[in-house]
Amino acid sequence: QVHLVESGGGLVQAGGSLRLSCAASGRTINTYSMGWFRQAPGKEREFVAGYSWNGLNTVYPDSVKGRFTISNAKNTVYLQMNSLKPEDTAVYYCAVRLGTTNYDYWGQGTQVTVSS
Numbered sequence: 001q002v003h004l005v006e007s008g009g010g011l012v013q014a015g016g017s018l019r020l021s022c023a024a025s026g027r028t029i030n031t032y033s034m035g036w037f038r039q040a041p042g043k044e045r046e047f048v049a050g051y052s053w054n055g056l057n058t059v060y061p062d063s064v065k066g067r068f069t070i071s072n073a074k075n076t077v078y079l080q081m082n083s084l085k086p087e088d089t090a091v092y093y094c095a096v097r098l099g100t101t102n103y104d105y106w107g108q109g110t111q112v113t114v115s116s
Contacts, residue, residue, distance in 0.1 A: 009110030020079040022094030033097040038090035
């Protein structure tokens, strides 16, 4: 069992920055694949950042590449978000993948709102 808790969301103006945190408990996560996702109202959940279990592969979709950075320290995963745009407004979730396919545990989400 892994418990994930996100924090760091809030209201920011376009062009600003936020750093989201995802604190894990119940298991050490530094040998597992981690991901950040977001979901805006009326839209499907979208993958925004992730890294493989060995840390060798980091992936970002084009919509956030160059603006978002995923990292980890101790048992916490971070998402640094720069040059934020109104279309980045969503609830952001972190997740851990213990196996090779699906993400197994999810946090409760943190709201990010970017004003224009």
